[in-house]
Amino acid sequence: MGVTVRPAREDDAEAIAGVHVETWRHAYAGLLPQEVLDGLSRRRQTRRWRRAIRDPEAELGQVFVADGGGIAGFGSASRETGEITTLYVLPEAQRRGIGRSLFCRMVEFLDGPVSLWVLDGNPAAGFYTRLGGSPGERATVERWGMELGRTRYCWPAISGRSRSMNRSG
Ligand SMILES: CC(C)(COP(=O)(O)OP(=O)(O)OC[C@H]1O[C@@H](n2cnc3c(N)ncnc32)[C@H](O)[C@@H]1OP(=O)(O)O)[C@@H](O)C(=O)NCCC(=O)NCCS
Numbered sequence: 001m002g003v004t005v006r007p008a009r010e011d012d013a014e015a016i017a018g019v020h021v022e023t024w025r026h027a028y029a030g031l032l033p034q035e036v037l038d039g040l041s042r043r044r045q046t047r048r049w050r051r052a053i054r055d056p057e058a059e060l061g062q063v064f065v066a067d068g069g070g071i072a073g074f075g076s077a078s079r080e081t082g083e084i085t086t087l088y089v090l091p092e093a094q095r096r097g098i099g100r101s102l103f104c105r106m107v108e109f110l111d112g113p114v115s116l117w118v119l120d121g122n123p124a125a126g127f128y129t130r131l132g133g134s135p136g137e138r139a140t141v142e143r144w145g146m147e148l149g150r151t152r153y154c155w156p157a158i159s160g161r162s163r164s165m166n167r168s169g
Contacts, residue, residue, distance in 0.1 A: 003068035003098055005105040008053045015071035016063070017045035023088040031121050036144050052076065060085045064105055066098045073098045077106035077114075084116040087124075103131060113157045120149035128153045
């Protein structure tokens with residue numbers, strides 16, 4: 001079945017929370033403390049994502065899902081900051097173009113310069129480079145009692161940009 005990217009609805013919150021927890025545990029093993037990953041709660045994440053979907057003006061911005069008869073991935077983008085605030089694809093659905101589809105939809109939505117933060121050591125940096133992003137500002141944030149390094153990836157505002165990100169791009 002094909003995968004469609006669309007704005008999230010409130011009744012997607014539980015499925016988004018499931019993707020969030022599973023993808024975090026897979027992607028951040030060894031990068032974030034194991035007790036943080038073990039402590040992720042689908043119930044709490046469902047509440048958090050329901051709030052985010054209800055309020056697209058809040059910090060995370062507009063939420064999008066990749067729906068192929070089930071939610072395979074999701075992302076969120078804030079027009080206020082021009083940032084992609086989240087982007088996650090289920091481990092078993094990765095490398096099939098879903099991350100690119102979500103990314104391109106959010107770039108269209110933001111309609112201007114785009115940036116996002118990537119945690120040091122996250123292989124997703126390779127994906128953002130493949131999509132034409134350039135590493136820029138570096139920063140550390142304190143979370144869970146540790147200092148986490150991260151890098152901002154940036155894309156300038158170029159009209160027709162998301163079209164140029166297709167496979168032949
Ligand atoms: C990063 C992520 C969103 C990419 O999604 P995806 O659906 O696997 O990516 P796609 O299949 O759309 O890949 C698009 C292109 O990027 C390439 N690519 C994907 N992941 C890559 C990686 N880790 N390193 C280098 N290239 C990568 C693909 O091979 C593809 O290349 P192509 O143009 O030659 O076909 C996904 O791997 C993910 O959810 N990772 C875990 C969570 C995470 O780290 N999210 C980002 C937080 S900042």
